[in-house]
Amino acid sequence: MSKQINVALIGNPNTGKTSIFNALTGLNQKVGNYPGITVDKKQGICKLSRGLKAHIIDLPGTYSLNASSLDENVVIELLLNKNDKDFPDVAVVVSDVENLKRNLLLFTQIKDLEIPTILVINMSDRMKRKGISLDIVKLEAHLKTKIALVSTRKNDGISELKTLIENYKTISHEPCMNASEIDEDYFNSLKKAFPNQLVYKLWLVITQDVNFGSTQREVIEAETFKTKSHSDLKRLQQKETIKRYQFINTVLKEGQTIDSSKATDLRSRLDRILTHKIWGYIIFFGILLLIFQAIYDWATIPMDFIDAHFAYLAEWVKNAFPPGPFTDLLADGIIAGIGGVVIFIPQIAFLFLFISILEESGYMSRVVFLMDKIMRRFGLSGKSVVPLISGTACAIPAVMATRNIENWKERLITILVTPFTTCSARLPVYLIIIALVIPEGTILGFSYKALTLMSLYILGFAMAVISAYILNKILKIRSRSFFVIEMPSYKLPLLKNVAITVLEKTKTFVFEAGKIILAISIILWVLASFGPGDQFNNAEEIVTAKYTSLSENELEDKIAAHKLEHSYIGIVGKTIEPVIKPLGYDWKIGIGLVTSFAAREVFVGTLATIYSVGSAGDPEEDDTIKNRMARETHSNGAKVFTLASGISLLLFYAFAMQCMSTLAIVKRETNSWKWPMIQLIGMTIIAYVAALMAFQFIN
Amino acid sequence: MTLTIADLQKGEKGIILDTSSSDIPLKLLEMGCLPGNSVELLHIAPFSDPLYLNINGSHLAIRKDTAALIQIDKVDE
Numbered sequence: 001m002s003k004q005i006n007v008a009l010i011g012n013p014n015t016g017k018t019s020i021f022n023a024l025t026g027l028n029q030k031v032g033n034y035p036g037i038t039v040d041k042k043q044g045i046c047k048l049s050r051g052l053k054a055h056i057i058d059l060p061g062t063y064s065l066n067a068s069s070l071d072e073n074v075v076i077e078l079l080l081n082k083n084d085k086d087f088p089d090v091a092v093v094v095s096d097v098e099n100l101k102r103n104l105l106l107f108t109q110i111k112d113l114e115i116p117t118i119l120v121i122n123m124s125d126r127m128k129r130k131g132i133s134l135d136i137v138k139l140e141a142h143l144k145t146k147i148a149l150v151s152t153r154k155n156d157g158i159s160e161l162k163t164l165i166e167n168y169k170t171i172s173h174e175p176c177m178n179a180s181e182i183d184e185d186y187f188n189s190l191k192k193a194f195p196n197q198l199v200y201k202l203w204l205v206i207t208q209d210v211n212f213g214s215t216q217r218e219v220i221e222a223e224t225f226k227t228k229s230h231s232d233l234k235r236l237q238q239k240e241t242i243k244r245y246q247f248i249n250t251v252l253k254e255g256q257t258i259d260s261s262k263a264t265d266l267r268s269r270l271d272r273i274l275t276h277k278i279w280g281y282i283i284f285f286g287i288l289l290l291i292f293q294a295i296y297d298w299a300t301i302p303m304d305f306i307d308a309h310f311a312y313l314a315e316w317v318k319n320a321f322p323p324g325p326f327t328d329l330l331a332d333g334i335i336a337g338i339g340g341v342v343i344f345i346p347q348i349a350f351l352f353l354f355i356s357i358l359e360e361s362g363y364m365s366r367v368v369f370l371m372d373k374i375m376r377r378f379g380l381s382g383k384s385v386v387p388l389i390s391g392t393a394c395a396i397p398a399v400m401a402t403r404n405i406e407n408w409k410e411r412l413i414t415i416l417v418t419p420f421t422t423c424s425a426r427l428p429v430y431l432i433i434i435a436l437v438i439p440e441g442t443i444l445g446f447s448y449k450a451l452t453l454m455s456l457y458i459l460g461f462a463m464a465v466i467s468a469y470i471l472n473k474i475l476k477i478r479s480r481s482f483f484v485i486e487m488p489s490y491k492l493p494l495l496k497n498v499a500i501t502v503l504e505k506t507k508t509f510v511f512e513a514g515k516i517i518l519a520i521s522i523i524l525w526v527l528a529s530f531g532p533g534d535q536f537n538n539a540e541e542i543v544t545a546k547y548t549s550l551s552e553n554e555l556e557d558k559i560a561a562h563k564l565e566h567s568y569i570g571i572v573g574k575t576i577e578p579v580i581k582p583l584g585y586d587w588k589i590g591i592g593l594v595t596s597f598a599a600r601e602v603f604v605g606t607l608a609t610i611y612s613v614g615s616a617g618d619p620e621e622d623d624t625i626k627n628r629m630a631r632e633t634h635s636n637g638a639k640v641f642t643l644a645s646g647i648s649l650l651l652f653y654a655f656a657m658q659c660m661s662t663l664a665i666v667k668r669e670t671n672s673w674k675w676p677m678i679q680l681i682g683m684t685i686i687a688y689v690a691a692l693m694a695f696q697f698i699n
Numbered sequence: 700m701t702l703t704i705a706d707l708q709k710g711e712k713g714i715i716l717d718t719s720s721s722d723i724p725l726k727l728l729e730m731g732c733l734p735g736n737s738v739e740l741l742h743i744a745p746f747s748d749p750l751y752l753n754i755n756g757s758h759l760a761i762r763k764d765t766a767a768l769i770q771i772d773k774v775d776e
Contacts, residue, residue, distance in 0.1 A: 064729045102731050102757050238719070241728045267758070268741070275747035320759060369760045373746040382749070406724070482724045482765050485756040487751060 003383040004053045006086055007165055010075060010110060011094035012103050013061035013684040014362070016122045019152035019497055020094050022057040024162070031504060039074050039400075041637075048166045054219075057086055065109045069403045076208065079113055090276040091117045092161070092170035097127055097134075098489060104143075104248045105241070108177055111144065112200040116171040118146050118164050132261035139255035143177045153494060161347060175200075177247040179522075182239040186228070220477065225533065247398055267489050273368045284367055292454045295427070297345040297447070303384075306346075309624075310339030329525055330604065335514075336625070337610040341514045341541055347373025348424045348433075349506050355610045356501040358389075360493035368485055372628050378465050379472025381405050381482075381483060381578055384414040384620040388464060390420035394509065395662045398423075399669055408479040413471045415669060416679055419466040419662055420655065422457045426511065428455055429653045432604055435626055437646030459654055513662075520595055520602050524569060528610060531567035564610065583652065583688070584645030584695040586634060596658045603653070648695035656687035702773055704750065704766035707740040713771035714738070715754075720768045731763070731774035738771060 009015040025044030042058040058427040062070035067073040095103030150157035182185035314331045321327040358364045372382025383405045391398035397416045405411040539562045573587030592606045611628040632640040736755035748763045
């Protein structure tokens with residue numbers, strides 16, 4: 001018989017909580033969402049001995065139980081609700097040996113909730129270098145807990161931690177200090193009014209500004225028991241914090257010694273360079289350049305490989321299966337569509353690789369520090385840099401990453417401008433258009449194509465910053481400004497953490513995008529393969545009658561093109577053609593633009609589907625999507641993809657708001673349809689005007 | 700005249716005296732910015748803001764306007 005217990009991993013940010021989670025669960029984990037909100041819910045299974053299994057939840061990082069964001073609120077909601085199916089049998093508080101004092105604040109609060117709590121002191125491999133020694137026995141006695149000294153880097157102490165979790169029943173429920181001393185009268189009156197409730201629980205409910213939802217109805221009644229003004233409560237919270245630190249200081253005086261003469265300081269040496277007023281920016285810019293070089297140049301090798309194989313696969317299906325609508329759907333709809341997603345795996349993986357290394361190493365905080373003053377001039381915060389950089393992967397997590405921006409106006413502006421940064425969904429479109437219209441050649445060792453891509457990224461950032469500046473002038477929102485960021489110590493990123501992040505994020509992108517693309521590919525194929533009226537149904541006779549002197553192959557192509565033009569999707573494309581003609585696009589690209597409003601990456605798949613349907617196919621030719629697009633001509637014989645129409649398309653995709661998922665997230669995070677609608681309309685107008693000017697000017 | 704963290708020069712240290720201003724966020728207090736604790740100004744960002752501090756062993760950065768709310772006593776070495 002296997003029994004399962006719930007374990008909650010709790011800790012400050014930057015304590016290596018996720019490393020512990022990875023060490024315990026390995027690949028046996030999944031990321032989902034908490035119902036109704038967009039906070040990531042990471043959970044996994046860890047096998048213990050005697051058939052016992054631990055269901056582990058990695059809760060969002062928080063400095064205390066005084067929540068100031070949605071993410072932190074998740075922690076409190078779970079810990080206050082005994083009826084939650086995930087309510088922990090045992091809590092594991094993860095701390096970092098270098099910041100034990102600060103980390104213990106949260107620990108003492110959780111102990112006050114009378115949940116059995118294990119303390120993990122992580123990064124024990126750094127103790128020697130920092131001259132820290134600990135008296136574990138004394139610490140365990142004072143803190144009324146069991147301690148596991150762990151180094152995920154050295155893979156030390158994990159099995160000890162597992163043993164402690166196994167024996168969770170022996171761990172004390174008792175608080176290690178008495179916080180109610182800060183105002184005994186008040187806490188006694190609380191106790192009298194709600195004799196069945198834990199006083200600390202009541203106190204937490206009373207002091208939270210955040211919305212608790214419906215889960216805590218019985219406790220929420222305590223809200224009515226305020227009796228103290230807002231400022232009195234705040235003063236009490238301050239007193240509570242001081243009280244807790246006093247306790248922690250006494251404990252650590254006995255249990256910890258730090259010989260700072262033994263400490264070698266990598267931090268100050270690296271900080272001197274990385275936050276330097278000149279070197280800091282040069283290094284930051286260099287890292288960005290390296291990322292783009294990797295995405296464009298290094299990723300092309302696996303991409304060419306994937307591209308060629310999908311073309312081969314489609315060809316093979318066509319030859320191996322009996323001809324008919326099903327084979328066409330498979331080869332031209334499904335395989336072409338999926339190929340359009342799979343090909344971007346190398347680039348997305350590279351992007352997440354770099355972002356997770358920057359986060360893990362502690363460098364990202366230095367970038368925030370370096371950029372804050374500059375960003376503030378544009379109405380943003382230094383912390384906006386993180387969303388803007390993660391926006392290069394996907395705007396959805398980027399919009400969620402704005403949650404740690406304390407100032408509402410700065411946060412709102414960041415949310416509004418983040419979709420301008422070049423997300424990975426734009427990459428497919430950029431890459432194929434760049435490959436088609438930008439000439440070969442290099443300058444200073446960088447190819448024109450790589451430089452074009454880099455310019456598009458810079459253009460995205462520039463547009464984000466300029467719109468932020470304008471929004472900052474227009475928006476009249478008064479909100480109190482403050483800014484606190486932890487500067488974690490530098491760490492060599494753990495390979496396992498980076499690998500899991502890259503795997504997880506790439507998987508999500510491929511499956512999420514893949515689902516939409518697959519669905520749209522099939523719908524498109526159907527709309528392109530059927531049409532109303534004689535023009536579609538009698539295409540063969542009409543074309544044969546019109547062109548009498550063509551070879552059989554050419555004739556087949558003409559028939560296929562005629563059919564497409566008069567299919568359902570052709571009619572849609574033709575209808576919008578007058579609007580997009582000034583931008584240099586034909587009706588086929590128009591179909592791509594329409595489907596792109598579901599998600600940008602659909603564009604390439606759409607064109608792949610349309611062009612596959614639109615050509616009878618010449619088995620001799622290398623039939624990749626790119627080659628098909630290069631062959632495309634207008635009715636007068638001029639090429640569709642020229643420098644002018646290519647640049648115009650690039651600009652349209654750079655600025656247009658073409659992502660329903662982002663709009664949905666913005667609605668959720670701003671709690672109103674007003675802001676996503678402003679985004680949609682504003683960005684599309686900018687995109688249209690920019691594309692129009694580019695095409696007319698270059699042409 | 701009362702001194703605040705914003706008056707420190709790079710490398711200078713102080714002891715925090717008062718954090719009762721209601722404009723100081725609770726989060727800062729939780730990170731160890733409390734009366735009696737030591738504070739050292741480690742680095743100043745380009746364009747002289749924000750400030751990179753070591754407060755009571757915690758390394759964090761805050762903006763100058765917040766730093767100007769936290770009263771200190773300078774410590775000479």
